[in-house]
Amino acid sequence: MTVLQNSLLVILLHGVGSNGADLAPLGESWKARLPNAVFVSPNAPERSSFGAGYQWFSVAGVTEENRPARITAARPAFDTVISDIIEENGFDGHLDRVVLVGFSQGTIMSLDAIASGRWPVAAVVGFSGRLATEHPIKPSAETRVLLVHGTSDPVIPSWETEKAETELKAAGVSVETVIEPGLGHTISIGGADRAADFLETIAGKQARPTA
Template sequence: MSTNAADVLVIMLHGVGSSGSDLAPLADAWTTALPGAAFASPDAPAASSFGSGYQWFSVAGVTEENRAGRVHDARPSFDAVVSAVIEENDFSNRLDRIAFVGFSQGTIMALDAVASGRWPVGAVVGISGRLASPLPLQPALRTPVLLIHGSGDEIIPATESTRAAVTLRALGVAVETVIVPGLPHTISIEGADKAGSFLAASLSRLLP
């Protein structure tokens, strides 16, 4: 769902084995908090290695040692997808009016976009993800970040969001963290509400 007359653009980035349509309903939850916003939820560029949905990079055989390399190699295709969405919505010269919202692998790519300095957007929300960017990190310091994670996540431990926050804060990025007790690898109503409030606060100067 998008409109060329929008004041801000929220780009939602799904996890591996999923698709853009899975995150699209978040737009309905945030319409009130974000009047004048357009929402886009593109599919990742590659078919999932596990037979359904899409992926930003393959997790087949992924390890702590090779993950950063896969994130690095995924940058051109990620940038192409995001650039196409931004151009379609007429936001090419308005990066400060754009927010990235990622879930799981989508969070990895959203955080990498900011941690590498490639995409100095207006705000980032990362849900149930991790910072897996190759060094050196040269973050966009004006981009506020919200990290949301469930303490019951067995896919990506909540400690990954805590660790990401420590790393980014040490580099000068403003980071908030929310750990939802007992929540598994999913998006809760509480998390969605917090994300909507954070986006509204971060982008409020641009909204009608």
């Protein structure tokens, strides 16, 4: 299968208790600016521990101490979801054209995917998340990252994004951060637009025919 010039596979990863359909409109809003991109918004593999939606890992009784182990345990199921999407859409062997976009727990898993070295994708866009991967981290320096977070987030504080930026930059990753004053645990129109700008840059960087 031929991967089109300027094409990207953008995989949108929702937060805990949500589902793929909730995040899919974000991809729809980017289509006009990224006409050659493929957008996929899957459900996480587990039903939520709290009875509604899905989860990448359980947050029931989660603590700073046990969160990294839960993320590690969630990797096989996460990797299966990502691998299947890449194969189904003809991007095998083209991780340089794959982008992970996460919200909240989806950001946690996206950042773990690159920080662990398992998925050296073109880029990650993370909204309202944190880096909670066990150290040492070993991301690819080729992956670019955009992190967006609101200062009034009551679920995950915005300093978690600043901490992630520091740790990823120390590991050699190019990171851009947008901290939005007064924004809660959500994706703003401005944040979505900034992400679209970023994705256009990623698409342009990869603008070469690939067989």
